[in-house]
Amino acid sequence: MINFEEELKQFKPSLEVERIEDAIADSDLTDMADIMMNLVKEGSESKKRNE
Amino acid sequence: MSKFTDYTEKCRRISNFFYNTGLEKARRRDLTGACQCLKRSLQFDKYNTDARNLLGLIYYEIGETAEALVQWVISSNLQQDHNRATYYLHEVQGKPGRLEDESVHIRRYNQALMQAQNDNPDLAILQLQRVVDHKPNYIKAHMLLALLYLEKADYAKAGKSLYQVLQIDKNHPKASWYMSVVKKNTGRADIERRRLKNAFSHHQMEDDDIILPPSYKENTGWQMVLHIIAGLAIGAAAIFFLVMPSREAQLHEEHNQELNRVLEQVNQKSMEIDRIEAQAAAAAGERDDAADRLQGMIRENEGILAQYQTLVRILQAYKNEDFPAAVDWYTGLDASLIEDEAMSGVIAGIQADMEERGWQVLADAGKQAEAAGDHTLALTHFQNSLKIRGDNPQVMLDMALVYKAMEDEEKANEIFGQIILNYPDTEQAAQARTERGY
Numbered sequence: 001m002i003n004f005e006e007e008l009k010q011f012k013p014s015l016e017v018e019r020i021e022d023a024i025a026d027s028d029l030t031d032m033a034d035i036m037m038n039l040v041k042e043g044s045e046s047k048k049r050n051e
Numbered sequence: 052m053s054k055f056t057d058y059t060e061k062c063r064r065i066s067n068f069f070y071n072t073g074l075e076k077a078r079r080r081d082l083t084g085a086c087q088c089l090k091r092s093l094q095f096d097k098y099n100t101d102a103r104n105l106l107g108l109i110y111y112e113i114g115e116t117a118e119a120l121v122q123w124v125i126s127s128n129l130q131q132d133h134n135r136a137t138y139y140l141h142e143v144q145g146k147p148g149r150l151e152d153e154s155v156h157i158r159r160y161n162q163a164l165m166q167a168q169n170d171n172p173d174l175a176i177l178q179l180q181r182v183v184d185h186k187p188n189y190i191k192a193h194m195l196l197a198l199l200y201l202e203k204a205d206y207a208k209a210g211k212s213l214y215q216v217l218q219i220d221k222n223h224p225k226a227s228w229y230m231s232v233v234k235k236n237t238g239r240a241d242i243e244r245r246r247l248k249n250a251f252s253h254h255q256m257e258d259d260d261i262i263l264p265p266s267y268k269e270n271t272g273w274q275m276v277l278h279i280i281a282g283l284a285i286g287a288a289a290i291f292f293l294v295m296p297s298r299e300a301q302l303h304e305e306h307n308q309e310l311n312r313v314l315e316q317v318n319q320k321s322m323e324i325d326r327i328e329a330q331a332a333a334a335a336g337e338r339d340d341a342a343d344r345l346q347g348m349i350r351e352n353e354g355i356l357a358q359y360q361t362l363v364r365i366l367q368a369y370k371n372e373d374f375p376a377a378v379d380w381y382t383g384l385d386a387s388l389i390e391d392e393a394m395s396g397v398i399a400g401i402q403a404d405m406e407e408r409g410w411q412v413l414a415d416a417g418k419q420a421e422a423a424g425d426h427t428l429a430l431t432h433f434q435n436s437l438k439i440r441g442d443n444p445q446v447m448l449d450m451a452l453v454y455k456a457m458e459d460e461e462k463a464n465e466i467f468g469q470i471i472l473n474y475p476d477t478e479q480a481a482q483a484r485t486e487r488g489y
Contacts, residue, residue, distance in 0.1 A: 004202045011195055013161040015117035017154040023121045031097040032062040
């Protein structure tokens with residue numbers, strides 16, 4: 001059975017056209033390559049610190 | 052560093068795998084599934100332009116225009132050359148007023164959502180109805196509208212909205228769930244279940260079973276009667292339109308030939324009649340000519356015979372010494388008709404005697420008639436006297452005086468003129484001048 005209140009809560013407002021620039025600016029474009037690069041960078045920095 | 056490159060290459064491959072999966076789902080109109088795959092693809096490789104462009108296209112298809120623009124703008128920034136996103140942006144932003152309309156509908160949906168979440172579902176429904184009328188592919192609006200209808204137990208309207216959602220996104224999970232609720236409450240689920248059961252039910256055919264084609268229909272008695280009547284009507288029409296014209300033409304041809312034969316016979320008869328009539332006319336003419344000739348001959352013979360009779364009477368008068376009677380008969384004699392040479396001498400002797408004495412007898416008789424007042428008889432005697440002897444001015448003068456006595460001045464003057472002209476030195480000419488008044 002549908003729980004109307006619960007279902008209604010799950011509806012989110014649509015992105016309005018006027019807020020496209022904000023949305024682009026807020027976009028998280030991090031991909032797996034970026035994460036890998038960060039991991040590699042952090043690994044090399046910690047290695048330097050230990051040395 | 053080479054290890055990092057390996058990771059990057061692996062990420063790109065995984066991204067491509069998710070892109071391919073998303074593309075396949077998009078082609079099957081599983082837009083929700085496609086959207087998930089494409090998002091996952093971009094998580095592995097944000098530079099996967101095709102995946103981002105397709106994600107934007109799916110957002111646009113489900114009515115999320117702003118989300119689509121975000122993806123296309125990012126895509127065109129990450130890859131500025133040879134990017135399909137540029138075309139998409141141009142298509143959406145290039146047409147004046149289009150983006151503004153999209154903005155209005157999206158804002159109206161957000162207002163409706165707020166109204167619905169603030170216990171104002173009726174107003175929300177009105178707003179959402181206007182939105183989906185103008186933007187029928189707006190899935191979020193349809194879904195919220197369907198939920199509101201479901202809450203109001205208006206399953207038909209809810210089903211209509213959900214049907215449109217499932218037309219756009221076939222595997223939309225929440226729409227499928229809502230639709231199952233609608234079907235359950237409208238009895239549609241049982242119908243579909245029975246139909247599914249019938250579709251997959253089988254029974255063993257026996258030897259006596261007959262498969263009838265769908266087009267076969269059992270005829271009732273009335274249908275058979277109607278078919279017979281229709282057949283008769285078609286047959287009659289075929290005879291009327293196909294057979295009758297040729298038969299009619301044949302009869303006309305025969306009739307014309309018969310008519311021509313009869314006309315030819317009539318012409319021949321007419322020509323024959325004309326020929327006979329011409330022959331009859333010619334014969335009649337010949338007959339009339341013959342009759343005229345015969346009549347002429349009769350008259351001629353009668354004339355000759357009469358002249359002989361007159362001649363006999365003259366001779367009889369001479370024999371009786373009755374000279375006045377001989378003169379009287381002589382005036383009626385036409386000696387030219389008597390061609391007998393034996394009589395010519397007798398006739399010549401009579402003519403000589405008449406010229407010598409006969410004219411005087413007639414002149415005297417004329418004077419006696421004039422004296423008796425009989426002008427006509429006097430003229431007759433004078434004319435006969437002049438026939439025997441024309442060269443006689445005294446008789447001419449006597450005759451002119453008779454005309455004058457009869458008040459025929461013209462005739463009298465004519466004769467007076469002849470006397471004056473032909474006998475100018477005679478006593479009769481002088482008297483004639485006196486009568487004319489010269």
